[in-house]
Amino acid sequence: MAKEITNRAENYSQWYQDIVKKADLADNSAVRGCMVIKPNGYAIWENMRDQLDRMFKETGHVNAYFPLFIPKSFLSKEAKHVEGFAKECAVVTHHRLMNDPNGEGVIVDPESKLQEELIVRPTSETIIWDAYRGWIQSYRDLPLLINQWANVVRWEMRVRMFLRTAEFLWQEGHTAHATRQEAMEETLRILDIYAKFAEEYMAVPVIKGIKTENERFAGADETFCIEALMQDGKALQAGTSHFLGQNFAKAFDVKFVNDKNEEEFVWATSWGVSTRLVGGLIMAHSDDSGLVLPPKLAPVQVAIVPIPKPSPEIGEVAEKIMKALRDKGISVKYDKDDQKRPGFKFAEHELRGVPVRLGIGMRDLEKGQVEVARRDTKEKTFTPLVGVADYVANLLDDIQQNLFNRAKKFREENTTVVDSFDDFKAIVETPKEGMPESWGGGFLSAHWDGTTETELRIKELTKATIRCIPLDGDEEPGQCILTGKPSKRRVLFAKAY
RNA sequence: CGGGGCAUAGCGCAGCCCGGUUAGCGCGCCUGCUUUGGGAGCAGGAGGCCGCAGGUUCGAAUCCUGCUGCCCCGACCA
Known part of the structure; x- marks a missing residue:
């Protein structure tokens, strides 16, 4: 069939790509290394983003936005930092195009060369700390707890959908503190948020740890991370939280006056997770039938399939179920396409990772029941129409937990x-x-x-x-x-x- | 950035070695009829500058050169 995906055990990376493409998560784009995130894939990222954003705000963080372009000179202010990123930066050298005098379309106008070249941010420490210098004078200005949702560009040699793309979406938190201890506490607080998010929302168990000097973020004194194990026995760094010490404060001369009227350099952290998480999510749970999504991040949690096709009777029951589910905050879609047969829809929803599928046919209506299929185990059962919303709500919790347990068992065994x-x-x-x-x-x-x-x-x-x-x-x-x-x-x- | 492979309809492929009328097949798409509890059947139809640019030839999807893109494997990285 057209939608068939490569066997996971046969060719893992082809399997991964098949899922990305056939579950309609993303497409390759005209630009090498960049991808188009399609609605289906973007919805997963949106769910991740919304939850993380909530967690950041609950811990006192606020969002802001800093520029895409960074003056070249900023990158070199922190020696280690420039060393880490120099090899993978996109550089803007001109600001204008013109018609090719030879009639071959447009060319870069040589007259428009920039005095100082601009770097497309690979991360924003430098431009943010340049701004912080003007924002921080006193210990009363601290802590400064800012996050931004943005895109960044790292010119990668070898790219893979979601896992490593030249441009990716992420959040980067950049905080400033009066003391070393406060900054360290912040670094670990965020690490805990990341771990909690990974385990409770993505259903991916993670190991919290410290990076060795060799693997540390360029410019950090200490890098903390969460590491997850994928189904092919390889590890994925799912998030990092950096204790930056006073490195950037010194590089950008950001000082504050403490309560004893002494001048000190500010202590800093930075931390981020990216669209890479979507890739990790795919690789952690999915199977040979396609994507498997944890209910808490699934764009559609329940799909209702009329069998054999939509009818007024089934539609009426489906409406009632949908209302009951939505009242519980469960997202549900009634698949009323009358061109496709049930078997096709079953396969399609499985491919897209919808956690729970309800099948309703005339036989079911006579018996006052619906067929319930869970994506994680592919088990099917029947449940009475009365109380179906409660049943489904419990089932979603159960699936969420089962995915986590399964992934954890896999990690323990490996x-x-x-x-x-x-x-x-x-x-x-x-x-x-x-x-x-x-x-x-x-x-x-x-x-x-x-x-x-x-x-x-x-x-x-x-x-x-x-x-x-x-x-x-x-x-x-x-x-x-x-x-x-x-x-x-x-x-x-x-x-x- | 090195080594290997691939590029033909929306997707997956055959044809190329050994050049020769209108370039095929499966899936998908459109129309109609019949179907319908796990990817429906039949009939008809639309859809291609054979990746791009040169070259060889009477003639190129097919041979030659260059380029570009994608995939796999390395080095680098989140």
């Missing part, structure tokens, strides 16, 4: 404690039965001597990197799996997206 480099290598390199051919090996918990040199050597030998030093990891003396040198605790390795 997290291995390793004590020798041979075992480590074997786990990373050995394909796993029933799993995609590109199996990444899952999470590996192992000892590491704490040096970047060893980290890079392990990456070179196995392609696995240190995803994080888990926050809840216990101190446990041991020996580095590569060098045998002493280690205080285990860290989490994986092949990563």
Whole structure:
């Protein structure tokens, strides 16, 4: 059939792409590395955005908007920061086009060269801290808790729908604080929000941790992250929260006067999640029939399919069910297309990841029941029409929980404690039965001597990197799996997206 | 940015090696009839500058050169 998708175990990345395309989430665009997010995909992002926005506001943050363009000179003010992003910046050099004198369309007007070139933001620390200098004088101006929803551009070599695109949508929080401790608390508060969002809304279990120096955000003193495991045994960094210390305050000369009338540099954080989360959501739950969405983020939570086709009787019942569901805040769609047969609609709603499908036929009406199909397990059952809204509401909760439990069980089964480099290598390199051919090996918990040199050597030998030093990891003396040198605790390795 | 593959109707493909009338097939689309509890059947119909630009030839989807885009695998990254 036209809508068939590649088997997940056969070719994971093709499977992923098939879902993105056939569930109508996104399209490739005329510009390499950029994508068109279609209504179906954008609706998922909107749900994510709305929930996160709520959580940010509940913790005292406000939204603002800073410019897309950053003067080139700003990037170089923070040495590490420029090092991190220089290789992937789009640069605006001119501001005008003109008709080609040779009649070949338009060309860049050479007369319109900018005095100072502009960088399309890869992230906004620099332009925001330049603005903050003017906003902050006293400790009474702090903390400054600002978030922005924006697009950013990072000129990536290799792109993948949602997971890594040249332009992507995200939120970036940029906060300013009077003390180191306050800034650190903010960094961790946001990390908790991200973890809660991932687990409770995306139904994706995450490990909270600290990045190694090597994986740290350019310009940060400390980077915290949430890491999730995808169904092909590879890790996905789902969100980062950075403790920036006074690096940007010093680079942009942002000082404040404390309550003892002393001048100090401001302490900072920044944090973000992006449309990458949509990619993570797809890879965490979906199956060979298509997208599987957690009810809390699904644009359509319930689809009602008349069997065999719409009729006044069925329509009347469907209306009643829809009203009852909507009264409970459940989004529902009545599929009244009379050209398509039920089987087609079933497959279509499964492909699009609708969590619950209700089927109503004349037989059901006679018996006063509806057929209920859940997307996560594909189980079907019948429930009385009376009380169907309560039944569905409970079922949605159950699906949400089941997806999380399933993903968590998968992660637990694919997290291995390793004590020798041979075992480590074997786990990373050995394909796993029933799993995609590109199996990444899952999470590996192992000892590491704490040096970047060893980290890079392990990456070179196995392609696995240190995803994080888990926050809840216990101190446990041991020996580095590569060098045998002493280690205080285990860290989490994986092949990563 | 390196290595490999692909580019033919909206989507998926055949044809190309070995050049030769109107370029095929499946799905989708349009019309009609019959169907209808898991991707309907029949009949008719529309839809193509064969990725782009050059070249070879009487003649190019097919051969040659260059370009562009996409995919896979590496290096880089969220």
